[in-house]
Amino acid sequence: MAALLLKVNELFCERDERILFENLNFDLHAGKILHVKGKNGSGKTSLLRILCGLYQEYEGQIDFLEENVQEVRDLYNQSLLFIGHHVSVKQALTPRENLNWYAKIHPQLDASLIESALSSVGLQNYEDVLCQNLSAGQKRRVNLARLFMFAKERFTNSLWILDEPFTAIDVDGVEKLERRILYYIENGGSVILTTHQPLQIGAVVEQLNLDDWGT
Amino acid sequence: MLLNQGIYSGNRDGFEVVHMIRAFWAELNRDLLLAFRRRGDLLNPLLFFVMVVVLFPLGVSPAADFLAQLAPGVLWVCALLAALLSLDNLFKSDYEDGTLEQLVLSSESNYMTAMAKAIAHWLTTGLLLALMAPLLALMLFLPTEAIPVLVISLLLGTPTLSLIGAIAAALTVGLKKGGVLISLLVIPLYIPVLIFGASAVQNATLGLPVAAHFAILGAMLIMSLVLAPFAIAASLRMSVSS
Numbered sequence: 001m002a003a004l005l006l007k008v009n010e011l012f013c014e015r016d017e018r019i020l021f022e023n024l025n026f027d028l029h030a031g032k033i034l035h036v037k038g039k040n041g042s043g044k045t046s047l048l049r050i051l052c053g054l055y056q057e058y059e060g061q062i063d064f065l066e067e068n069v070q071e072v073r074d075l076y077n078q079s080l081l082f083i084g085h086h087v088s089v090k091q092a093l094t095p096r097e098n099l100n101w102y103a104k105i106h107p108q109l110d111a112s113l114i115e116s117a118l119s120s121v122g123l124q125n126y127e128d129v130l131c132q133n134l135s136a137g138q139k140r141r142v143n144l145a146r147l148f149m150f151a152k153e154r155f156t157n158s159l160w161i162l163d164e165p166f167t168a169i170d171v172d173g174v175e176k177l178e179r180r181i182l183y184y185i186e187n188g189g190s191v192i193l194t195t196h197q198p199l200q201i202g203a204v205v206e207q208l209n210l211d212d213w214g215t
Numbered sequence: 216m217l218l219n220q221g222i223y224s225g226n227r228d229g230f231e232v233v234h235m236i237r238a239f240w241a242e243l244n245r246d247l248l249l250a251f252r253r254r255g256d257l258l259n260p261l262l263f264f265v266m267v268v269v270l271f272p273l274g275v276s277p278a279a280d281f282l283a284q285l286a287p288g289v290l291w292v293c294a295l296l297a298a299l300l301s302l303d304n305l306f307k308s309d310y311e312d313g314t315l316e317q318l319v320l321s322s323e324s325n326y327m328t329a330m331a332k333a334i335a336h337w338l339t340t341g342l343l344l345a346l347m348a349p350l351l352a353l354m355l356f357l358p359t360e361a362i363p364v365l366v367i368s369l370l371l372g373t374p375t376l377s378l379i380g381a382i383a384a385a386l387t388v389g390l391k392k393g394g395v396l397i398s399l400l401v402i403p404l405y406i407p408v409l410i411f412g413a414s415a416v417q418n419a420t421l422g423l424p425v426a427a428h429f430a431i432l433g434a435m436l437i438m439s440l441v442l443a444p445f446a447i448a449a450s451l452r453m454s455v456s457s
Contacts (some may be wrong), residue, residue: 049456054316056456073323074231082320086313092252093245104241105321105328107234130252 002030003157004066005190006051011060013046020046021213024060030157031185033203034192038210044194045085047210048163051192052082065157078108079158081150083165088143091132095123095142098131102146108158110151117148120180122173137168144169147180156188166195175200231322239327242318246335256304260297260340261347267293268351279356286355287365287416293351294344294369295409298376299401301340303394305332305384306451315388316455325448330440333381333447334374341373357420364419371432372412378443379404385450389457408435 004027011024020043028034036044049055051062053073062069064076089098095118103111118127121141131139144165150158160181166174178201181191185203199205250257271289272282309315318328348369349362357365383400387393415428 052320054319054456077320077322080320082317084313084316086311086316088313088317090245090249090312090314092249097245097248101241101245102317105238105318107230107237 002032004028005030005064005157005159006192007063007066008051009061009063011047011050011058011062013043013050013058015043015046015057021210024213026208028159028190028192028206030188030190032190033181033185033199033201033205034190034208035199035205036192036194036208036210038194042210044210045163048082048161048192048194049084052080052161053077054082078106079154080161081106081108081146081158082161082163083143083146084163087139089131089139092130094128094130095134095145096127098142099145099149103149106146108151108154109146109149111149113149113151114145117145118142120148120176121145122176137170137173140168141173144177147177147184150184150189152187155184158189160184160189160191160193162191162193164194164196166197235322235324235327238321239331242328242331243335246332247338250335250339257339257343260301261343263300264293264297264344264347265351267296268354272355283356283358283420286352286357287361287420288413289355290348290352290357290365291368291372291409291413291416294341294348294373295376295405297344298340298373299380299398299405301336302380302384302397302401305336305381306388306454310388310454315451319452319455324445325451326444329381329385329447329451330444333378333443336381337374337377341369341377345369345373357416360422361416361419364425365416367429368412368415368425368432371429371436372408375408375432375436375439376405378439378447382443382446382450385447385454387454388451389454408432411435 006028008024008026012022013020026034036047038044046055050058053069053076064072069076093101096114099114099117100111103109103114115127118124121144123138123141123145126134126138131142134142147160165177169177174197178199182201182203185191268289276282306315309318319325321328345366348365352362352365380397380401383397386400387396390396411428411431415425415432418425418428
């Protein structure tokens with residue numbers, strides 16, 4: 001039986017006097033993908049930010065490996081990779097410098113994988129170009145290269161939270177990302193993601209539709 | 216039980232310390248590199264400092280003895296305002312491009328990274344202002360024996376300004392018009408630094424001892440160096456999560 005990675009209990013979130021979700025319960029086991037669905041404004045991003053610990057205005061409990069996430073925050077942060085809506089890339093730095101910084105502040109990322117990660121996202125020969133000279137899609141790819149830097153020995157009991165990871169990525173790129181996600185979960189990782197595109201991952205994807213949980 | 220498996224077993228505390236120090240250098244390194252890439256922005260506080268000090272004699276009086284009397288206060292006030300002006304951008308661009316939230320996710324406390332950002336701010340403003348000050352002091356006819364005291368007082372005082380200012384900058388980073396609020400928040404806290412900094416220079420011009428002033432500036436620096444990062448980190452966490 002795979003470890004119970006994340007247990008969400010009676011989660012409630014309200015924004016601008018509108019209840020996004022209440023009594024939300026779900027479990028996420030290691031090696032599983034959870035696809036969070038819902039209309040625009042249904043609270044997908046809010047949920048993902050709550051799960052990352054980046055949004056505190058909620059009620060309910062989140063357990064990571066059967067401990068309250070508030071109490072194991074450091075361990076949780078080091079098991080987590082979050083890709084949000086922001087570019088999360090410094091324009092005045094090169095892709096290599098950006099990823100180097102990430103590897104140093106997030107110990108779960110391996111700096112020795114920067115080269116291979118950049119070529120995995122199709123940015124070979126762009127390592128030392130300032131990000132301000134890259135296209136929007138290429139900047140997103142620099143950010144997504146972090147998925148390819150996640151150290152394999154840390155896959156077990158780790159979690160990727162991906163908010164619309166496929167935005168501005170071409171068909172080839174999406175396919176590569178899906179292959180990476182599949183490789184990751186097959187080796188013990190878990191993924192929570194939102195996307196409006198149909199997922200082509202050859203694995204069981206659990207669904208969570210937020211339209212059913214709010215008002 | 217599960218938490219003790221795999222790579223997390225063993226000396227987690229030691230790992231935490233190493234991680235925090237690595238994150239500290241990474242953040243300092245990145246901020247300095249960014250400042251270097253945008254050298255033009257580095258000049259802003261310096262230009263402000265120079266312009267106000269240059270315009271002052273033109274607007275008031277060019278008489279040497281009059282200027283010498285005013286010089287300690289004028290130099291300190293201008294340096295303080297120059298440091299204050301640069302605070303607005305301390306966290307703004309990181310907040311907007313999302314690297315700030317990634318930084319907040321890097322560790323539970325963010326104490327070291329918050330300190331790194333404040334130190335980077337000082338290295339790119341306060342330090343440069345302190346190095347620039349002797350030139351402007353000569354222009355205002357500050358007695359030469361007071362110039363080392365001016366530089367030392369700025370070197371001791373401006374880091375405190377950066378650390379305290381970073382708290383206000385972190386609190387207001389999520390707001391659209393945080394700039395005014397920053398000034399309102401930090402000016403009262405800057406006053407003690409200004410008083411002891413300026414009066415150290417004043418004492419030096421009169422040939423009075425300045426050790427006590429330096430001691431108090433140093434004490435304020437150490438206190439803010441130890442305590443301000445907690446407040447900066449907590450404020451950043453709050454600003455990111457709204």
